[in-house]
Amino acid sequence: MSQDPVLQEQIAYYRVRASEYDRTTGTASPPKGWRKDALGLLRQVEPCEWILELGCGTGQWTQALLTVGQEITAVDAAPEMLAINERKTGSGRVHYACADLFTWEPDRHYDVVLFAFWLSHVPPGLLDAFLDKVGRAIRPGVRLVIVDQHAPTDEDRLCAAGGIYATRPLVDGRTFTIVKVFHDLTSLERSLTGRGLVVTTHRLDDVFFFLSGQSPRSLSPHNPMRTLERTIDDDGPDDRDRRRRPPRCRDAQWPHRGAGADVARPSPIGGVTDGGSLRSKARRESDPLKRCGAFGRRAGTGGSPVGPGPDR
Numbered sequence: 680m681s682q683d684p685v686l687q688e689q690i691a692y693y694r695v696r697a698s699e700y701d702r703t704t705g706t707a708s709p710p711k712g713w714r715k716d717a718l719g720l721l722r723q724v725e726p727c728e729w730i731l732e733l734g735c736g737t738g739q740w741t742q743a744l745l746t747v748g749q750e751i752t753a754v755d756a757a758p759e760m761l762a763i764n765e766r767k768t769g770s771g772r773v774h775y776a777c778a779d780l781f782t783w784e785p786d787r788h789y790d791v792v793l794f795a796f797w798l799s800h801v802p803p804g805l806l807d808a809f810l811d812k813v814g815r816a817i818r819p820g821v822r823l824v825i826v827d828q829h830a831p832t833d834e835d836r837l838c839a840a841g842g843i844y845a846t847r848p849l850v851d852g853r854t855f856t857i858v859k860v861f862h863d864l865t866s867l868e869r870s871l872t873g874r875g876l877v878v879t880t881h882r883l884d885d886v887f888f889f890l891s892g893q894s895p896r897s898l899s900p901h902n903p904m905r906t907l908e909r910t911i912d913d914d915g916p917d918d919r920d921r922r923r924r925p926p927r928c929r930d931a932q933w934p935h936r937g938a939g940a941d942v943a944r945p946s947p948i949g950g951v952t953d954g955g956s957l958r959s960k961a962r963r964e965s966d967p968l969k970r971c972g973a974f975g976r977r978a979g980t981g982g983s984p985v986g987p988g989p990d991r
């Protein structure tokens with residue numbers, strides 16, 4: 680489990696938020712706009728055997744991935760998210776792992792690795808280590824897909840809490856501090872190209888992107904993906920067994936911090952400070968939804984739900 684208090688609070692936030700996530704992000708409705716485009720692009724990925732999905736959440740992408748891969752390993756730190764995902768997808772072809780992605784390590788190779796709306800929760804200071812880890816999960820010739828935001832929505836701007844942080848409200852008014860960072864697309868592409876991927880990026884609109892990185896079959900010896908190729912023999916006699924083995928659930932000690940638990944002031948991650956204004960204590964505020972832009976139906980108010988906002 681990551682020691683950073685904000686990264687822990689981020690997990691606590693999504694654990695509590697799981698039950699309202701689909702409703703407040705608009706993912707409960709049929710896809711349209713950028714989401715429809717992204718799902719269309721995803722369905723064009725060549726059919727494959729085993730997919731890794733990181734930060735799988737309630738399963739909107741997991742469901743689509745079932746049409747692409749035979750087996751899926753879906754990792755998330757929030758057991759509540761995994762439970763909804765499992766209920767929704769209802770497929771024995773999805774293998775769930777409850778793990779903190781900052782400490783989790785892949786223990787096999789995958790044909791496709793996807794993460795949607797996860798990268799923007801990775802602090803810049805941990806981005807390289809995270810991408811190296813992804814490199815250890817894929818073998819040459821396979822594909823990486825990233826769906827995320829390259830720019831903030833209006834609601835994101837309202838929730839911004841200094842530097843890379845955002846203060847997010849739940850429908851019941853509690854607020855949490857999480858990381859929300861809009862990684863520069865050009866730098867991200869450069870970083871992935873430097874890791875041996877051939878990258879194609881689709882800007883779906885002013886905010887969202889679908890990035891596809893193809894790993895060529897032959898990679899530089901300095902490439903982390905190449906290192907993995909040497910340490911795990913894909914064609915070895917044990918490989919079939921390894922493919923069939925369900926993934927281990929790592930790091931199963933979950934924070935039992937309630938939403939109101941006190942946490943220390945967030946430490947600067949990646950050298951970015953919060954400008955001294957941020958208290959990372961989950962708290963009730965008079966009207967946080969109004970302050971941050973309502974992106975959910977408030978309990979009991981009958982107010983109309985607002986489409987996908989800053990809450991991914």
Ligand SMILES: C[S@@+](CC[C@H](N)C(=O)[O-])C[C@H]1O[C@@H](n2cnc3c(N)ncnc32)[C@H](O)[C@@H]1O
Nearest residue numbers: 693734735736755756757760779780795796991
């Ligand atoms: C914005 S949601 C995206 C969910 C899903 N991919 C989607 O697009 O609907 C971010 C997800 O990351 C998970 N998450 C947050 N911190 C995590 C961590 N340290 N390790 C693993 N998953 C984490 C949350 O539980 C949540 O499901």
